[in-house]
Amino acid sequence: xxxxxxxxxxxxxxxxxxxxxxxxxxxxxxxxxxxxxxxxxxxxxxxxxxxxxxxxxxxxxxxxxxxxxxxxxxxxxxxxxxxxxxxxxxxxxxxxxxxxxxxxxxxxxxxxxxxxxxxxxxxxxxxxxxxxxxxxxxxxxxxxxxxxxxxxxxxxxxxxxxxxxxxxxxxxxxxxxxxxxxxxxxxxxxxxxxxxxxxxxxxxxxxxxxxxxxxxxxxxxxxxxxxxxxxxxxxxxxxxxxxxxxxxxxxxxxxxxxxxxxxxxxxxxxxxxxxxxxxxxxxxxxxxxxxxxxxxxx
Amino acid sequence: xxxxxxxxxxxxxxxxxxxxxxxxxxxxxxxxxxxxxxxxxxxxxxxxxxxxxxxxxxxxxxxxxxxxxxxxxxxxxxxxxxxxxxxxxxxxxxxxxxxxxxxxxxxxxxxxxxxxxxxxxxxxxxxxxxxxxxxxxxxxxxxxxxxxxxxxxxxxxxxxxxxxxxxxxxxxxxxxxxxxxxxxxxxxxxxxxxxxxxxxxxxxxxxxxxxxxxxxxxxxxxxxxxxxxxxxxxxxxxxxxxxxxxxxxxxxxxxxxxxxxxxxxxxxxxxxxxxxxxxxxxxxxxxxxxxxxxxxxxxxxxxx
Numbered sequence: 001x002x003x004x005x006x007x008x009x010x011x012x013x014x015x016x017x018x019x020x021x022x023x024x025x026x027x028x029x030x031x032x033x034x035x036x037x038x039x040x041x042x043x044x045x046x047x048x049x050x051x052x053x054x055x056x057x058x059x060x061x062x063x064x065x066x067x068x069x070x071x072x073x074x075x076x077x078x079x080x081x082x083x084x085x086x087x088x089x090x091x092x093x094x095x096x097x098x099x100x101x102x103x104x105x106x107x108x109x110x111x112x113x114x115x116x117x118x119x120x121x122x123x124x125x126x127x128x129x130x131x132x133x134x135x136x137x138x139x140x141x142x143x144x145x146x147x148x149x150x151x152x153x154x155x156x157x158x159x160x161x162x163x164x165x166x167x168x169x170x171x172x173x174x175x176x177x178x179x180x181x182x183x184x185x186x187x188x189x190x191x192x193x194x195x196x197x198x199x200x201x202x203x204x205x206x207x208x209x210x211x212x213x214x215x216x217x218x219x220x221x222x223x224x225x226x227x228x229x230x231x232x233x234x235x236x237x238x239x240x241x242x243x244x245x246x247x248x249x250x251x252x253x254x255x256x257x258x259x260x261x262x263x264x265x266x267x268x269x270x271x272x273x274x275x276x277x278x279x280x281x282x283x284x285x286x287x288x289x290x291x292x293x294x295x296x297x298x
Numbered sequence: 299x300x301x302x303x304x305x306x307x308x309x310x311x312x313x314x315x316x317x318x319x320x321x322x323x324x325x326x327x328x329x330x331x332x333x334x335x336x337x338x339x340x341x342x343x344x345x346x347x348x349x350x351x352x353x354x355x356x357x358x359x360x361x362x363x364x365x366x367x368x369x370x371x372x373x374x375x376x377x378x379x380x381x382x383x384x385x386x387x388x389x390x391x392x393x394x395x396x397x398x399x400x401x402x403x404x405x406x407x408x409x410x411x412x413x414x415x416x417x418x419x420x421x422x423x424x425x426x427x428x429x430x431x432x433x434x435x436x437x438x439x440x441x442x443x444x445x446x447x448x449x450x451x452x453x454x455x456x457x458x459x460x461x462x463x464x465x466x467x468x469x470x471x472x473x474x475x476x477x478x479x480x481x482x483x484x485x486x487x488x489x490x491x492x493x494x495x496x497x498x499x500x501x502x503x504x505x506x507x508x509x510x511x512x513x514x515x516x517x518x519x520x521x522x523x524x525x526x527x528x529x530x531x532x533x534x535x536x537x538x539x540x541x542x543x544x545x546x547x548x549x550x551x552x553x554x555x556x557x558x559x560x561x562x563x564x565x566x567x568x569x570x571x572x573x574x575x576x577x578x579x580x581x582x583x584x585x586x587x588x589x590x591x592x593x594x595x596x597x598x599x600x601x602x
Contacts, residue, residue, distance in 0.1 A: 009343050011486040012309005016511065043487030044306045044515040065383065085404055103493050103525055108404030109383050122383070145489060147521035152489045153447065181308040181486050182342035185447040204570025206313065210343040213444055220445035234563075235570055259563075267509050268541045 001167055002297050003160075003175040003194045005040070007218065009210030011181035013202045014230040016041070017263055019178040020050040020272035021285040022292070026174060027137035029289070036167040037135065038177040039142035040190040042128065042155045047178045050272050053133030053140045061130050061143065061158060063151045065107045065122040071097035073119035083114035103148050128155050130162060139166065153189035156180070160190070174297070183217040191218060195298055197225045198254065203238025208245065215249055226296050228255040228288055254296055255288030257281050299590040300480045302499035302528075306515025308486035310505045311535040311559070313340070314569050316483040317349040317433075318576035319503070322586035323479045324434030331430045335477040338439035339495035340485040341424060341452040348572045352437040354429035360440070360455030362403025362448070363418035367394045371415035378407035378416060403451060424452040426459050433574065435481070449491045457498065479590060488518045496522070501593035502530040504553070508541040516544070520551055529596040531589075536561040556592060557585055 006019045019037070026033045039047035067088070069080070074097035080089045081098060088104035089111060097119075100111075112120045128145040141163035143155050160177065167175050177194065180186040191197060197218045201211040211227070218225045229242045239256060246253050260281035266273040274282045303316040316336060324330030338346040365378070365387065376389040386400040387407055398421050408416040423446045428438035440456035442449050484495040496502060502523050506512040516532070523530045532548050537558045548555055559565070559579070568578040576583055 008308075010309060010345070011307065011343075043489050044308075044511075044518060046307070046511045046514060049510045049514060083406075083409070104497065106402050106404060107383055108402060108406055109381065110404050110406040110409065113381060113406060113410060147488045147518050148490075148493050148525050149488075150490050152487075182449075183444055184342045184442060184449040184491070186487075186489075187342075188447045202570070205348040205572040206343075206345040207570070209345060209348060213343060216444040231566075234566060238570075264509065264539060267511060268539055270510055 001172060001175065002196065003164070003177060004196050004198060004292070004297060005177045005179045005190050005194045006198050006200060007179040007187065007190070007214055008181055008200045009183060009214030010202070010207055013200045013207060014257070014263070015181070015200050016046045016050065016178055017267060017273060018200050018228060018230065018285065019047060019176055021274040021282070022289055023051065023137050023176050024272040024274045025286060025289040026176070033174050034170070034172045035138045036163050036172045036175045037138060037140045038160055038163045038175060039140070040156045040160060040177050040186070041180040042143045042145045042152050042159065042186065043180060045142050045144055048133065048140065048142055049270055050267070051135040051137065051140055052270065053135045055131050055133045057132040059130045060126055061128040061155055062124050063127050063154045064125055065109070066102050066105045066125045067100050067109065067111050067120050068123050069097060069100050069120045073117050075117055077116055079114040079116065080111035080120060083110040085110070107150065127151055130159055132162070132166070141166070153185040156186050156189035183213050187217060188221070191221050191223055194223060196296065197223045198228055198292065199225060200228045200230050201242060202231045203229070203235040203241065208241060211242070211245065215251065224296070224298070226252045226254040226292070228257065229253060230257045231259045232256045233258050252296070254291045255284060257284040257288070299501060299593060300482065300499045301590065301593065302482040302484055302496045302502045303505060304484040304492060304496060304502055304519055305486060305505045306488050306519035307506070307511055310507050310512060312486070312505050313345045313349065313483055314575045315503065315505050315533055315535070316481050317346050318574050318582065319586045319589065320435040320481040321433045321574055321576050322583045323481070323590070325583065326587050327478065330434035331436050333478045334435040335480045336435045336437050336483065337456065337480055338437065338483045339453050339456060340483055341440035341442045341449050341456070342485060344439045344441055346437060346483050347439060349574050350431040350433055350435065350437050352429045352431045354427040356426070356428040358426045358459065359422045360426050360452055361421045361423035362401065362451040363405065364398045364401040364403060364421040365396060365407050365416045366419045367396070368415045368417065371413050373413055375412065377410055377412060381406055381410050399447065423448055426456050449485070450494050453491055453494045488522050492519070493522060493526070496526055496528065499528060501597065502528050503533060503589065504530055505533045505535055506544065507536045508534060508539045508544045510541070513544045513547055517547065520553065529593055531556040531592065531596065533557040533559065535559045554596065556589065557582070
């Protein structure tokens with residue numbers, strides 16, 4: 001079983017559209033692959049919007065703790081104000097019980113130990129949901145973090161672990177994981193233990209800048225990596241620029257997808273663009289998938 | 299006014315909007331380098347500098363304080379490991395193991411240690427940079443080092459610094475000049491880095507696009523904005539897909555749409571090359587410069 005994570009650094013380069021296309025091509029190709037899809041972009045999970053899933057099971061994700069202050073036990077010493085380094089304790093004046101700002105609370109419990117009255121306790125928080133769904137192209141594991149939630153990295157780990165266990169039992173050959181943007185905590189959680197990474201980038205200064213940062217991050221964790229250039233003809237020198245970078249970094253370019261308005265149309269229609277097989281983007285995705293399967297994936 | 303520019307979904311045009319908003323505001327004042335600041339809080343993938351071409355005159359390393367254990371004093375009692383909520387300390391029979399990458403810098407271990415064996419040392423996670431730009435606004439940004447996971451301490455460091463102080467820094471600075479407007483370029487998503495970036499803002503400009511992705515992520519970020527009790531307004535970027543559900547949602551949610559930017563390949567090409575939107579579409583300048591007043595009016599209506 002191989003897990004391919006699709007990443008981008010910069011948001012909006014087309015990660016989710018590429019992932020949905022790969023899922024469709026791999027599962028509906030000949031020979032079809034036993035495939036499991038994962039949406040690890042738990043902040044803004046959009047893969048489900050293209051795969052039309054039917055949710056079979058949902059479980060609560062309880063992670064991390066938040067301080068709760070019992071005003072009846074508080075006698076207004078306000079030691080908690082001093083103890084908190086995250087501005088999560090709101091002063092309401094001498095003698096009054098402070099308020100805890102749950103969004104700002106880091107969950108460190110410094111206030112708990114500072115309180116002489118034992119008025120503060122740490123309580124586990126519901127931070128999101130894990131979902132197991134069925135799609136026309138195999139199972140989908142996805143998650144939704146409650147807005148403003150902490151621990152997105154842990155939820156990413158949880159959804160991937162759930163998918164890997166189920167994929168192992170079902171004899172899935174491939175897991176395709178739609179990763180989060182950026183290079184920080186959720187990205188680190190999405191690539192830890194995965195087998196290979198596909199980075200979707202786009203021409204231009206911002207795309208190039210963020211490509212470099214995500215490549216460094218993925219290489220820091222030792223994953224084999226390849227690049228897909230999306231919206232490739234947006235700039236005339238777009239392909240040459242990425243080729244230059246890839247050559248310098250010793251990375252292959254597995255796919256080049258042209259600017260194609262059918263991608264946007266298929267997103268609005270909530271279908272993978274590969275369900276319009278004659279569109280320029282779908283043809284390019286078919287080439288990308290063939291190259292990933294034959295030359296890149298372990 | 300402190301205006302945060304945010305969007306649940308990445309790539310909707312946050313940085314494009316934020317940089318042009320800052321430039322539009324800068325054109326209204328005589329000394330924009332003092333009075334208009336763009337704060338790039340997308341420390342994982344900062345891009346505002348690509349449009350504003352700053353000359354950085356401030357560069358500071360930032361990171362949370364992490365524990366350092368004095369082995370002479372330590373009695374291996376294990377109290378620090380017991381209280382740490384993040385499993386960043388482990389006490390074995392003969393030594394203390396520190397896992398600094400898990401540490402959030404709360405300081406509880408050093409406070410709780412009965413023999414005062416734990417001191418705190420900074421762990422550098424990234425840098426803060428700031429400087430003037432030829433477009434007028436000053437730019438301040440944080441940059442998370444690649445391979446590091448924790449963006450929030452870098453954002454926090456950026457907010458504390460705000461970079462109004464060319465030179466050495468530290469605590470000896472005179473009162474920094476307070477800018478009239480701070481435009482905050484937020485990271486994508488809806489979780490802790492976004493909340494940290496928005497906290498302290500007075501209004502939020504939500505940038506979205508008329509697709510099911512744009513709408514879904516707008517719904518999520520709107521909930522975050524509601525938690526923080528901030529007045530918000532929407533910019534519809536790449537308008538003209540024929541997806542009407544977005545307008546219907548904004549209507550229901552009471553989110554005014556203050557700007558619509560049509561889909562145009564010229565804008566996509568120009569911004570990819572690093573040209574500020576306001577130079578590609580000069581007609582947007584007045585509407586952008588009027589945004590603080592529109593938010594002030596919204597705040598008065600909403601009473602929040």
